[in-house]
Amino acid sequence: MKEIGIGLLGLGHVGSGVVRAIERNGALIADRTGFRLIIRRIAVRDVGKVRPVKVDSALLTQDAASVIEDPNVHVVVEMIGGTTDAHALTLQALQAGKPVVTANKALLAERGDEIFAKAERRHVDLYFGPSVGGGIPIIRGLREDLIGNHIVAMYGILNGTCNYILTRMEQEHLPIETVLAEAQAAGYAEAEPSLDIDGWDTAHKAVILASTAYGFFVPMEDVDVRGIRDVALADIKEARAMGFAMKLLAVIQHLDDGISIRVQPTLVPDDNLLASVGGVFNAVLVVGDIVGEALFYGRGAGPDPTASAVLADLVDVGRNLIAGSENRVPALARHHQYGGTRCPDDIPGRCYLRLLLRDEPGVLALVAEICAAHKISIASVRQYERGSDGHATVIIVTHSALERQFNAAIAVIDGLDTIAAPVVQYRIEDFQHD
């Protein structure tokens, strides 16, 4: 039986998951495909370290370049993470004509343009299914299943840590500080949580999704990013009472003159399946012009779901090597069907606004006037009795208006003497598309 030799770069949690998965299901995969996946070399930083998985120590080396160069290594699996060594080694492998499978979303989002170009120039396979959504087959979904569709929009819950935090806040009525601290103690969240909770990881994945769907490399700086660090329990409770779930949502939309990409805490109506995606699960709702709505849901991170996606990509690469069909599906099929990115300023949508008013006559009327002056129509208002500080909380849900109208109105309201704190604003996503 034919063999596909794998060179593994990195043997941390995810790399170990790949080793375990091949041990567990290698025979099944061989029966299904006609070839065997064999790990030939593993590059690690410290060969003496104790690992979460047992491997033959003869496979280990501290010399990553030698793994890539090994003639018995047919495909390189990059699992070291980060954007420096991973960057150099990925380019080295592609330059050497070795296909690469990677889960490294930061690398692709920040330096993908160079990497995609290298794969293209060398006509070599670059697979990155595990980089977005772990076990969710969204990359192959876009590159293959939905290839006949113009992608109208994508809505993604792409970060399990954030979704876990928001779910627990909602279910247990806990503030973010408490849930985050517990998640960190349990190892679900990083000690330095910024990558997750400030939305950067979600933005990395949004860049990869948008680039894949629209055929040009989307720069990170074109993504409008707002994380969940400032999400107040009060707003989650209000939203719940009104039939919304608070989700950190990546929203990628094709507009008349380009692609808009934003990442922000968003109120999702309960009748949309995304509102029911709880805990560490991820989901992507894709709207295609022919297929309509299609949703992909599953575990978005962790060694096992990621390993599942690595195996799928390894099998694709193996099939290509055996059939001689390298680069059968280009990593990034560049074309000019879409203009570029654009600012989401004039995307219409409803908003949720929370205001803290000094309780004086006429304040609410003034706010309403400012909204009207900016063509924002108010759908509902709830005013709560003032607290001991003499301030009254007002929750406003608007009808649809443009992002820049909201921004302008909020700037004026925030300048009022009678406003005790900056306006808190969340978009309500109604999943409307042409």
Place this chain on the structure above:
Amino acid sequence: MKEIGIGLLGLGHVGSGVVRAIERNGALIADRTGFRLIIRRIAVRDVGKVRPVKVDSALLTQDAASVIEDPNVHVVVEMIGGTTDAHALTLQALQAGKPVVTANKALLAERGDEIFAKAERRHVDLYFGPSVGGGIPIIRGLREDLIGNHIVAMYGILNGTCNYILTRMEQEHLPIETVLAEAQAAGYAEAEPSLDIDGWDTAHKAVILASTAYGFFVPMEDVDVRGIRDVALADIKEARAMGFAMKLLAVIQHLDDGISIRVQPTLVPDDNLLASVGGVFNAVLVVGDIVGEALFYGRGAGPDPTASAVLADLVDVGRNLIAGSENRVPALARHHQYGGTRCPDDIPGRCYLRLLLRDEPGVLALVAEICAAHKISIASVRQYERGSDGHATVIIVTHSALERQFNAAIAVIDGLDTIAAPVVQYRIEDFQHD
């Protein structure tokens, strides 16, 4: 630019959808893939008939064999349906070495063994993504994305007509006769609805899913099928009040000694996403041993979602033709990792039972005794005040027991003089797996 010539067999609703989709997005597909999909010939029963789509009449012919034989036709798209002509033409195309894309689930489920074998022997591509779940990429999902996984179980809502009927019954409190008649009048349901509502269409799709996941052809007669024809509004309402949605569910499970496949109306707890799949939408929840739970959701039927899946398969075939990688993914990768099918008699699960008791002292106690004698433990009982007929309705929810224990207990209960009607039974699916 390279061209892939398509021979279309059939130009009904679905065939017309394919023509429209290629017209609409052909240029985009060409930019993404580097080749053009061109419809070269179309076989129809009557060239004079008015079509839902405009096509060059020079493309039309009543001689389907000539379409297959045309040297400019590189791939055959079978859209005529049925299991006689479609069977002969599919075999003819494969025999001629022409790849086939088909949406014909009845053909594959009933005569697939022969067709898969022919594709295998001729080493030619057979793609059938559109046959299950329309636009839902579940076939490619199993064949490629989840290929590294042992599939523990699959749970599918696979028939849009049934799901539409059950959803409307639940939401509008209408009996099945009313909803079915309206659906028929609106064209959502066939005049002869048996294929859908008696569960056969769902069973066809379950056969294709099981065969794809487990590497052997599953015969239709091994599927335990019960449709929705007898589902009473009363049970849907009871289920709703207890937090369950009634769904026609295909349940495919790997057990110690084989694969069990059943199709039956099932109570799905509200906390599972499948309970929220409403109307004509389809969804498949796949449990893989590595990936965990993954859910695929979308429109399961109709010309457009089906066309989306046809395009994906055409692109795969086109890529194979251009790369010379025919049969890169075998239609049915036969292997011996799984034993075969088996009867679902000793699968554990909870049940919902509705009994109509003659209101005499001791009847409920007798029923409880019979359950206990069959090792069925009762979780809850609701007894309603007797109606004018002197009968009392009792709803029993059990703890987990085996299918054959339920069958045996029900047989005894049905034999009681004090039972006014046969016991109504539904499985409750708790999505438990090892």
